[in-house]
Amino acid sequence: MEYTTLGRTGLRVSVAGLGCGGPSRLGMRGDAGAEDHAVGLIKQALDLGVNFLDTAQNYGTEGVVGKAIAGRPRDQVVISTKITLPKPADADPAAAIFAGVEKSLKLLGTDYIDIYHLHGVEPKDYEFAQSHLIEPMRRLKEQGKIRFIGVTEGFVVDTAHTMLEDSLKKNLWDVVMVGFSLLNPSARKNIFPLTRPTGVGVLDMFAVRRALSQPKRLQEMCAELVAKGALAKDAIDVDDPLGFLLKETDAKTLPEAAYRFCRHENGVDVVLTGTGNADHLKENIAAITKPPLPQAALAKLAKLFGELDSLTGN
Numbered sequence: 001m002e003y004t005t006l007g008r009t010g011l012r013v014s015v016a017g018l019g020c021g022g023p024s025r026l027g028m029r030g031d032a033g034a035e036d037h038a039v040g041l042i043k044q045a046l047d048l049g050v051n052f053l054d055t056a057q058n059y060g061t062e063g064v065v066g067k068a069i070a071g072r073p074r075d076q077v078v079i080s081t082k083i084t085l086p087k088p089a090d091a092d093p094a095a096a097i098f099a100g101v102e103k104s105l106k107l108l109g110t111d112y113i114d115i116y117h118l119h120g121v122e123p124k125d126y127e128f129a130q131s132h133l134i135e136p137m138r139r140l141k142e143q144g145k146i147r148f149i150g151v152t153e154g155f156v157v158d159t160a161h162t163m164l165e166d167s168l169k170k171n172l173w174d175v176v177m178v179g180f181s182l183l184n185p186s187a188r189k190n191i192f193p194l195t196r197p198t199g200v201g202v203l204d205m206f207a208v209r210r211a212l213s214q215p216k217r218l219q220e221m222c223a224e225l226v227a228k229g230a231l232a233k234d235a236i237d238v239d240d241p242l243g244f245l246l247k248e249t250d251a252k253t254l255p256e257a258a259y260r261f262c263r264h265e266n267g268v269d270v271v272l273t274g275t276g277n278a279d280h281l282k283e284n285i286a287a288i289t290k291p292p293l294p295q296a297a298l299a300k301l302a303k304l305f306g307e308l309d310s311l312t313g314n
């Protein structure tokens with residue numbers, strides 16, 4: 001495993017982080033009985049050198065994280081979790097945040113959270129978050145219940161990062177979680193130039209998702225782009241759109257190429273990988289610690305997707 005410093009937080013973190021949400025939720029989506037398997041996956045990740053675990057109140061995986069880290073020295077793991085946004089109609093949104101953190105601390109079996117995020121702040125939530133939610137987060141930091149304040153964007157509806165771009169200019173966060181992948185590298189233009197000089201830590205989500213793990217979904221997505229005129233018909237082989245990555249580089253699979261692409265981006269600190277499959281976990285951690293893709297392949301990717309900011313890979 002390789003380790004890096006998460007911006008100005010100073011936290012030493014593994015470059016691969018285990019995502020305990022996403023489509024897999026460690027194998028627990030749709031199968032809440034899969035807890036033992038999930039605990040085993042987290043322990044496997046820790047044994048492979050991963051020290052960064054990302055969970056959330058609404059994933060239902062804080063409890064398995066707590067079980068997996070029980071008995072390990074607390075300072076050897078960096079815990080990132082998230083509060084589901086209270087509704088603007090809530091009588092006391094600050095109280096909802098204080099109650100939420102207590103629940104998370106209990107499930108995680110710890111007395112502090114390293115990074116506590118507002119979860120999935122969409123542009124429509126942004127004004128409310130600024131006026132009602134930042135202050136209670138700052139209070140939690142003063143109390144030592146959380147060490148750093150983070151935010152995750154609502155990437156599915158905000159694929160061009162408008163909330164993050166504005167809020168980074170206002171210096172609201174210690175850490176941000178951004179959607180960045182070879183299909184939508186737009187954070188390179190409007191997010192990393194803001195985080196790098198200020199030392200805001202960057203966590204990368206959506207590196208793979210469906211489009212880069214399911215060939216049929218990738219074909220459909222590229223066919224849609226061609227139909228919309230966003231990709232020229234002769235620019236891409238719609239039957240095998242990213243086949244060149246496997247023919248012209250040493251990447252063995254598309255997920256491998258996708259994680260490597262993200263890992264070596266100047267601006268990304270931790271690449272999150274989400275899986276319910278122990279073999280995938282091993283492969284993904286290996287991928288994230290492999291060298292960059294060759295320049296020629298990166299140039300082809302930039303030509304195809306470099307200017308697009310609409311894709312999520314879902």
Ligand SMILES: NC(=O)c1ccc[n+]([C@@H]2O[C@H](COP(=O)([O-])OP(=O)(O)OC[C@H]3O[C@@H](n4cnc5c(N)ncnc54)[C@H](OP(=O)(O)O)[C@@H]3O)[C@@H](O)[C@H]2O)c1
Binds near residue numbers: 082209
């Ligand atoms: N707004 C937010 O706050 C937000 C939103 C999304 C994600 N996140 C965080 O980011 C983390 C990462 O996102 P993600 O979970 O969507 O991860 P991801 O790594 O981009 O994609 C996960 C998907 O790819 C599949 N996959 C992974 N490795 C594979 C491999 N080697 N071969 C084939 N398929 C593979 C997984 O299925 P298998 O289970 O079959 O491997 C799963 O369907 C989440 O877990 C969560 O912690 C946060």
